[in-house]
Amino acid sequence: MQxxxxxxxxxxxxxxxxxxxxxxxxxxxxxYAGHFKEGFFNAGAFIRNVVVNYELGKVAGDSPxxxxxxxxxGWIYAQGITHYTVDEKDRLLMxxxxxxxxxxVSLEISETPFTY
Amino acid sequence: MIKEERHVLVIxxxxxxxxxxxxxxxxxxxxxxxxxxxxCLTLGEMGRNLGNPPFANRETLPLIxxxxxxxxxxxxxxxxxxxxxxxxxxxxxxxxxxxxxLVEDLINDTNPSLVISFYPGLSVHPDHDATARAxxxxxxxxxxxxxxSLYTIAFANNTLEILGEPDIIHNVEAVADKKIATLNxxxxxxxxxxxxxxxxxxxxxADALKWLHTERFYTYxxxxxxx
Numbered sequence: 001m002q003x004x005x006x007x008x009x010x011x012x013x014x015x016x017x018x019x020x021x022x023x024x025x026x027x028x029x030x031x032y033a034g035h036f037k038e039g040f041f042n043a044g045a046f047i048r049n050v051v052v053n054y055e056l057g058k059v060a061g062d063s064p065x066x067x068x069x070x071x072x073x074g075w076i077y078a079q080g081i082t083h084y085t086v087d088e089k090d091r092l093l094m095x096x097x098x099x100x101x102x103x104x105v106s107l108e109i110s111e112t113p114f115t116y
Numbered sequence: 117m118i119k120e121e122r123h124v125l126v127i128x129x130x131x132x133x134x135x136x137x138x139x140x141x142x143x144x145x146x147x148x149x150x151x152x153x154x155x156c157l158t159l160g161e162m163g164r165n166l167g168n169p170p171f172a173n174r175e176t177l178p179l180i181x182x183x184x185x186x187x188x189x190x191x192x193x194x195x196x197x198x199x200x201x202x203x204x205x206x207x208x209x210x211x212x213x214x215x216x217x218l219v220e221d222l223i224n225d226t227n228p229s230l231v232i233s234f235y236p237g238l239s240v241h242p243d244h245d246a247t248a249r250a251x252x253x254x255x256x257x258x259x260x261x262x263x264x265s266l267y268t269i270a271f272a273n274n275t276l277e278i279l280g281e282p283d284i285i286h287n288v289e290a291v292a293d294k295k296i297a298t299l300n301x302x303x304x305x306x307x308x309x310x311x312x313x314x315x316x317x318x319x320x321x322a323d324a325l326k327w328l329h330t331e332r333f334y335t336y337x338x339x340x341x342x343x
Contacts, residue, residue, distance in 0.1 A: 001170045024174065030164050031205065031241045035273065046162075046205070083170055093173045101168035108174065115175070116203055 001083035001095060006059045009084055012092050013057030013067070016109045024048045024108035025078060049113050052076065064096055067107055078107040118286050121150045125228035125264070127219065127251055129157040129207055129243035131185035132302040137269050138232055139192055139298040140288025141331050146193040147291065153196040153226045156185060157218075157247060162204040165304055172304065180304050188301035191294055198222075208246035215250035216257075223254060228264045231255065235270035235334055236342045238278060252342060260338075267333035282332035289329040296328070 028044040054069040054076070061079075068077040080096030087093055091110035095103050108114065124145050128134055134142065134154060145152050159178040166172050172180050182199070189197040200218065202210065223231070236248035248268065255263050267284055288295060296314075299306050316324035 001166075001173050026162075026174075028162070028164060031243070035240045038273065085173060087173070087175060091175070093175060095166065095170070095173060097166055097168045097170060099168060101166055101170065102164040103166050103174070104164075106174050115178075116201075 001085040001093065001097075004059070004063060004065050004081060004084050004094075006065065009065075009067075009094070010057075010059045012084075012086065013059065013069075013109075016092060016111070017054055017057055019111060020051050020053050022049050022110045022113050023052055023076065024106065024110075024114055025076060026103075026106045027078075028104065030102065067094060076107075078105050080105045081107065118144050118148070120148065121145065122229035123226050124150055124152045124230045124232065125222060125226050126152065126154045127157070127222065127231065127233045127247060128154075129202070129241075129247045130160045130204065131156055131158075131181045131188065132160065132305045133234075133244070134192075135188060135295075135298045135302050135306070137271075137331050139188070140291050140295040140329075141232070141286050142194060143192045143291040143294040143298075144286065144288055151196065151226075152194055153198065153222070153228070154189065154194055155198045155200055155222050157200045157202045157207060158204040158243070159185070159199065160204050160305070163305065165308075177304070181302075184302045184304060188298045191297035191301050193294070196226075205243060207243040210246075212250070212253075215246065216253045219250050219254035220257075223258075223264070230265045230267060232267045232333070233269075235268035235275075235279070235336070238270035238272040238275050240272050249342075252336065255336075256338070256341070263338075266336035268336050270334055279334050282334050284333040284335055286331040286333075287329060288331055292328055 026046045029042050033042045034040045052071055054071050056070040058068050060066040064080045064082045066079040067081050081094045082096050084094045094107045096105035098104050142152050160181045161178045163177055233251040234244040234248040236245055236252055239245050255266055299310055
């Protein structure tokens with residue numbers, strides 16, 4: 001993955017619009033957050049291989065960026081995106097990495113299902 | 117002294133779970149000629165360390181961790197490594213009976229005299245606790261006379277208050293090199309920690325040496341069952 005180039009990422013988001021695509025969306029503080037910091041309120045969410053068809057995808061803000069997908073009847077967004085890549089299966093993988101290189105958020109878009 | 121066993125079955129959810137507190141014990145059993153089976157339930161797909169600049173992404177991390185797990189097994193001299201194909205951070209959401217069956221099948225297949233896993237409710241990560249529950253339930257259903265011993269790892273902050281001191285202490289100093297090699301095999305997870313640890317070990321830091329040379333377990337007490 002490389003640091004987000006907003007114009008290029010915008011082009012990639014456009015290329016997946018108006019198609020049935022598989023989504024991976026995840027936010028996390030890590031399973032150990034409450035162990036290392038007693039009382040830490042550990043929250044996160046994970047969804048994988050849900051099919052959507054978005055009509056508009058946008059890169060917003062300076063780095064870390066926000067990515068929003070407008071659906072016919074709803075929304076998907078992720079904030080804190082710092083890195084992205086298109087892998088060998090033509091999947092758009094985006095992630096928000098903190099300064100230590102730990103993933104905090106990830107949003108991925110693919111025309112084929114992600115593995116299990 | 118490490119007690120002779122017929123067969124040791126180790127069950128953990130993540131590649132590297134074995135490295136920190138059990139790899140010296142595994143290596144020792146193998147050197148003693150005791151067969152060891154390590155069932156690793158996931159490939160740590162949801163690990164957070166990707167590096168910055170990143171060395172991996174969400175989709176390549178499991179492939180990297182699988183290679184690391186194979187290298188860790190080789191470092192311990194372990195030949196029976198079983199990757200069980202579940203997904204990181206989802207174990208507690210699997211059907212509980214399916215998880216018990218998974219453990220029962222492993223026990224039926226390997227006929228262990230000793231099982232090593234986590235302690236339910238005192239192992240911090242939800243996958244650890246869910247794995248531990250399945251292991252305890254599977255063994256509890258066996259006739260008392262047929263049950264293997266169960267050594268557990270517990271490291272929640274309140275472990276000492278609840279369980280006291282561990283009753284099984286293994287000195288694994290003789291296989292320290294293999295343990296370090298196992299830890300280093302899981303580089304995607306341990307490289308930062310090991311940089312600091314190897315420096316402390318080189319300085320003969322007493323706490324670091326104790327950490328490396330001592331592995332501690334709680335024998336599961338069926339008279340003090342978790343449920």
